[in-house]
Amino acid sequence: MDAAALTSRFPATQDLAGKDMPTFRVAGADLLAAVAFLRDAQGFDLLADLCGVEWKDRPTRFGVVIHLLSTTHREYVRLHVDAVGDRVPSVSSLHPGANWHEREAFDMFGIVFEGHPDQRRILMWDAYPYHPLRKDFPLAGIEVEFPAADVAEVTGKKVVPAPMMGGPFVSHGGKLSEGEPTALDQSWNEQHPKA
């Protein structure tokens, strides 16, 4: 990994001094050229991961983190990109494997990838109105209509917030229980059946 070549070629690039692998913050305008340079001139020929991030303490709310792997030199490089608004250039023209990763980041965070060939949701259904991994979205979910109108008509059901009941993803403030795992909410248990 020739860090000097990258930073001299793209002056806006910032070395973040990654502890486990070379890490850079690349400007959105440079992203495609930088990924192409790393692929063609530095041998980072495999896109290992691409994910969306919502930052708590950065001026831009959303960003994307890309991991590239060189199969010849056997090393990784990590690129951070800040979104402009909620937009980031798509790298799927350089690495076709980014296609579904970018769809997932779009689905979960609402990050729009400019130049993506097929910008649709990948996990939630197409008509779902929210982006669930955003920090302001509750884990239990928000009430919306059922994905299929005909099934909703037959069953009379809606997508409703899940009862958290102290479930496995609910934080107990760092204190570990020594007894049998039980739900904090005991409104529905063996003694009192589900209403």
Place this chain on the structure above:
Amino acid sequence: MVKSDFGYNSKVEGEVIVTRADAVVNWVRSNSVWPMPMGLACCAIELMAAGGSRFDISRFGMEVMRFSPRQADCMIVAGTVTYKMAEVVRRIYDQMAEPKWVVAMGACASTGGMYRSYATLQGVDNIVPVDIYISGCPPRPEALLDGMMLLQEKIRQEGGSLRRTFRGRTIETKIVS
């Protein structure tokens, strides 16, 4: 099956068996359940094990697993049902011919299990009528077999086995002697 279902005394009746139509029909149905694996998560692995030689679901006449809803009469929902999949599960259930039964296998299919989240249907009984719930995460094949034997017991207790509904209408098959 309770013994009184068949009143058969070879000395008195010779080769004639007296019984109720329900008893015969239910006996036949309960011993030839054709399950359809709705394998959505890890429970499906245990379901496959139940079909293997070690646990051998064919001892109960259920080895004819059909992957088409048209040819099955028992949907085994084995795994986590997401809201996105719920639509498909309901549609496949609608395509099954009557009589039909649903088994919710494992914690996720029964209640949503550990997935208390925005994406997961909190129990498949929200969208289809469930006959048997099997606990476990995932249930062992023995637990599945126990649940299926319970389903057989339930089928044997059913009344009106000659009645079925078709597009909202009730059709009664008449036996003419």
